[in-house]
Amino acid sequence: MPVKPQVLFFDVNETLLDLTAMKRNIADVLDGNENLLSLWFTTMLQYSLVTSASGQYRPFGHIGAATLQMVAANNQITLSEEKARETVVSALRKLPAHPEVKRSLKRLKDANFTLAAFTNGSQEGVTQQFEYAGLTPYFDAILSVEGAxxxxxxxxxxxxxxxxxxxSLNESMMIAAHGWDVAGAQWAGWRAAFIKRPGQQLYPLAPTPEIVATDLEQVTDRLLQY
Known part of the structure; x- marks a missing residue:
């Protein structure tokens, strides 16, 4: 039987929070073209990596707004920096949790797991997200990459x-719905659990996480056996 991780680190967007409403808001400023949403998200991730690789740092929401402008411009849509930032920030901060999330977090807390959120978003942003979604009471810590x-x-x-x-690194477990996040965590020395939300896949060239499940409830079932 696997050893119980000392801290469970949870990604936030898509892992815990349902992005459906955000996608509608983003699509609205892209002339209703929902086909551009995945392009925008991957472009945002690409430029967050470019920013870090270049030794720079900008808030994730600012990168999201800048890349939203880029995608809009490539599709002959005029979008100001102010409107892009307003859209991204407002869309991200009012998201509900997935249906199984709260009861799963409660089960983990009741089993004395230490829970920490860990997001690429800003500290202010994730704090507001958790207050809106009602997730704050379940977590021992809410962390942003801002500090790093x-x-x-x-x-x-x-x-x-x-x-x-x-x-320690090997006492830490990443729980995320993104193949790049669980891959990065494992290569950094963490353990990992992958939630296969719709449209999400593991990276085939990365190690297979010790838990692969369709939702947080299944991940919780496995962890409670540790």
Whole structure:
């Protein structure tokens, strides 16, 4: 039987929070073209990596707004910086939790797991997200990469989170719905659990996480057996 992780680190967007409403808001400023949403998200991730790789740091929401402008411009849509930032920030901060999330977090808390959120978003942003979604009471810590000034999946980000929680890398487990996040966590020395939300896949060239499930409830069932 696997050893129980000392700290469970949870990605936030899509892992815990349902992005359906956000996608509608983003589509509205892209002339209703929902086909551009995945392009925008991957472009946002690409430029967060470019920013970190270049030794720079900008808030994730600002990168999201800048890349939203880029995608809009490539599709002959005029979008000001102010409107882009307003759209991204407002869309991200009013998201509900997935249906199974709260009861799963409660089961983990009742089993004495230590729970920490760990997001590429800003500290202010994730705090507001959790207040809106009603998730704050379940967590022992809410962490942002702001302190590390490196976005996930850079190793420095995961190292920073473990240091903040005073645990070793191999006592840390990433729970995320993104293949790049669980890959980065494992390559940094963490353990990982992958939630296969719709449209999400594991990266075939990365190690297979010790837990692969369709929702947080299944992940919780497995963890409670540890």
């Amino acid at each position: 000034k490196k976005f996930k999946p850079f190793q420095e980000a995961y190292q920073y989170a473990s240091q903040q929680m005073n645990v």
